[in-house]
Amino acid sequence: MTSSVIAYARSLVKVYGEGPTAVRALDGVDVDLVRGELTAIMGASGSGKSTLMHCLAGLDKPTSGSVVVDGEPVSEMSERRLTKLRRTRVGFVFQAYNLVPTLTALENITLPLDIARRPVDADHLDLVVRTLGLTDRLGHRPTELSGGQQQRVACARALVARPAVVFADEPTGNLDSTSAAEVLGFLRRSVDELGQSVVMVTHDATSAGYAHRVLFLADGRVVDELREPTRAAVLETLGALTGPPRGSA
Numbered sequence: 383m384t385s386s387v388i389a390y391a392r393s394l395v396k397v398y399g400e401g402p403t404a405v406r407a408l409d410g411v412d413v414d415l416v417r418g419e420l421t422a423i424m425g426a427s428g429s430g431k432s433t434l435m436h437c438l439a440g441l442d443k444p445t446s447g448s449v450v451v452d453g454e455p456v457s458e459m460s461e462r463r464l465t466k467l468r469r470t471r472v473g474f475v476f477q478a479y480n481l482v483p484t485l486t487a488l489e490n491i492t493l494p495l496d497i498a499r500r501p502v503d504a505d506h507l508d509l510v511v512r513t514l515g516l517t518d519r520l521g522h523r524p525t526e527l528s529g530g531q532q533q534r535v536a537c538a539r540a541l542v543a544r545p546a547v548v549f550a551d552e553p554t555g556n557l558d559s560t561s562a563a564e565v566l567g568f569l570r571r572s573v574d575e576l577g578q579s580v581v582m583v584t585h586d587a588t589s590a591g592y593a594h595r596v597l598f599l600a601d602g603r604v605v606d607e608l609r610e611p612t613r614a615a616v617l618e619t620l621g622a623l624t625g626p627p628r629g630s631a
């Protein structure tokens with residue numbers, strides 16, 4: 383592994399259930415995630431995208447194989463060490479923003495650090511808040527913010543602790559196209575300007591176009607990848623994997 387790899391998986395297998403009904407969600411995945419890049423994971427429904435992300439992030443245990451994040455052997459960790467890793471070394475953005483409704487945007491952003499009893503680096507907080515365009519929204523509660531603004535708060539919350547990797551699962555799944563473009567633009571800036579490493583699961587070719595690199599899964603395996611993807615190239619690759627794309631004219 384070179385220092386340009388922030389996280390990797392080797393021979394990763396995840397089987398859900400047992401016997402004849404067992405599902406092999408990951409079937410021997412080898413992947414290197416590059417430091418300071420936005421990596422998108424795409425593939426048909428059921429291809430294993432969420433399972434891969436959850437195993438990489440220490441949210442789910444692989445059946446076999448290994449995961450290393452920022453030099454830490456995630457796949458071998460006890461629950462206790464995993465909890466610590468999730469608090470300090472990885473950040474999460476989910477489709478549902480999962481903000482605490484009674485807290486302001488600023489309080490939501492600093493909550494993980496407060497829970498971990500870690501100090502807030504005011505300069506970094508300021509940079510993250512400015513990068514995400516939230517400077518004049520910090521005193522607002524989630525109900526006073528648009529969906530796009532709430533997801534930007536969730537992104538700021540994931541970024542503020544300077545995690546090794548931010549994992550985003552369909553981060554724009556609930557957003558209209560304008561808000562989605564804003565959130566994706568800010569996620570990309572967090573990579574280009576703050577040096578963050580981000581892994582994002584998405585169904586959407588336009589979203590994948592914001593990534594440096596797209597990995598394509600089929601039947602629990604990485605079957606293709608694109609660097610500096612365009613929407614058209616993503617659609618073409620998906621089409622080759624799953625048949626002609628629908629509504630892609």
Ligand SMILES: Nc1ncnc2c1ncn2[C@@H]1O[C@H](COP(=O)(O)OP(=O)(O)OP(=O)(O)O)[C@@H](O)[C@H]1O
Nearest residue numbers: 398399405407425426427428429430431432433434
């Ligand atoms: N907890 C679980 N128990 C049993 N089977 C599961 C579980 N989680 C996922 N699976 C199965 O594993 C396979 C991969 O699921 P996964 O959610 O990783 O796919 P995905 O590509 O993220 O799909 P989608 O795009 O629909 O979210 C699917 O066949 C799914 O039904």
